Amino acid sequence: MKARAADRVATGVIIGMASLIMLVLVGLIAYLLFRGLSHISWHFLTSPPQSIKAGGGIGPQLFNSLYLLILTMLITIPLGIGAGIYMSQYAKANQLTAFIRLVVEVLSSFPSIVIGLFGLLVFVNLFHMKYSLAAGALALTVFNLPLMVRVTEQALNGVPREQKEAGLALGLSRWKTISSIMLPMAFPAILTGTILAAGRVFGEAAALLFTAGMTTPRLDFGNWNPLDSHSPLNPFRPAETLAVHIWKINSEGRAPDAPEIAAGASAVLIIVVLLFNFGARWLGRAIYRKFTATK
Template identity: 50%
Template sequence: MNAKKVDKVATIILYLIAGFVVALLGIFIIYILYRGRNNIFDFNFIFGSQKLGEAGGGIGMQLFNSFYMLLVSLIITIPIGLGAGIFLAEYAKEGKIVRFIRLCIETMAALPSIVVGLFGLLIFVTMFKLGYSILAGALSVSILNLPALTRVSENAIRESSKKVKEASLGLGATKWQTIKKVILPSAMPQILTGIILAAGRIFGEAAAFLYTAGMTGNLYKFDAFSLTDKVSSFSLFRPAETLAVHIWKVNSESSSPDAFQIANGTSAVLIIVVLLFNITARLLGNKLYKAYSGK
């Protein structure tokens, strides 16, 4: 075959592989949503409290814990990961130290979540005496997300700086002004992708939270009209059972007669929340990119 035929065959094969992956993902999502269809539009389930030993129950506080954990984790992860990416791309000089740092980052990116969970248990829960808490869980999952976000930020900043860095510096801007006003806005789509991936891992993480954030708390008897409960729910030093941990707990302990249905409903809600978050973050990121780039 000549080069054109080889190119067409390769293109068709790649399209078939991509279509198979997308179809497999679509079937997986549809299957989860179908199994949890009875609970998706049930507000008593979505916003209700868990009932131990009896049917019914909801995931309201687990849903709140997941969003709260996401917020705290991203507050820790984004500044450090983005700052490390800026340093490696714009300030660090190539050498043995930088290569060693990149090696450490790549090694950390390959760590299993259960290992990070055990590390968080030993360091944050035990040594720093944070106990099973939101802060301990957020610090642990940040260790999982920092390497990936750092690498994404570094690559995005380095690629963007090739196009606009010299032009900005040539017009008299300082290096920090160039990074802040020109490079970062240009790299925003790629950086946002890294943040979305980090957020998805936070939502779906179970092993690290199991060892650091715990599975119980003071929220099963939560009273929305009680000022004390409202304040305590935002405490960083209380246990917090997230949606992913709740799915594992319900399946493993079967603490209620309808445990299987609750697990299916929780899985469906988790999928929908992740999809909505990704879509919202993407739309917001595109608006920010257009605002900064003037498009």
């Protein structure tokens, strides 16, 4: 009887704590959406911001965030998946491998502001990249690389050992076994981790304050020359992202409708991050069902 009562008390405490966390999270999201949804319109999403008068939007900042996301993932995905494959299938269990895993764990726990300072010292100053999308993408690669490495390694380690042994028994090379058997099995988990990493990139601000900058030059969206300073595709121009814009509006915005702009931009950011998270879970489950022929 005492054990049963203790079990009920423990279960109730756990459910209560989980419910409290969910209530706080739902309340925070609902508050931000309630304040910001009424300010979202097509004009708001496409027009440039105004510094001293009302009516500005978040068009360039939204484009910068999406473009920076693409640049970052183009660097992060091959590096992260390649390192994860090496750590899972090729690295031997020795002190060097243990040290690499320790470095990955330590790097994953670094605050993003520290990654931003690293990017400022190395990419902006040492390599003379100045404040640019490229410097921001490299800094965010450092920020997200540990996540991609761990996700890939764990996904490959989760593939049944019999699958790998069957490929090797058929005479396939190690790489052919990995690419043809193990990676397709691990792909849903890798894809889920990739989309979650993309959500982190889209919502990041601290690391970009020191690398991508807090200003955006006048952009000509009819100019698709990536070498032109006014082209939106130029990766070496400064770029204020949506998350940085929210911080800037709240801290030093002079427009009379600055609170409304910040609320609308926050709602857009929340919606996109939620789409990343829910999309990752839905797509991961759908691909897993397809690969495993389960319903």
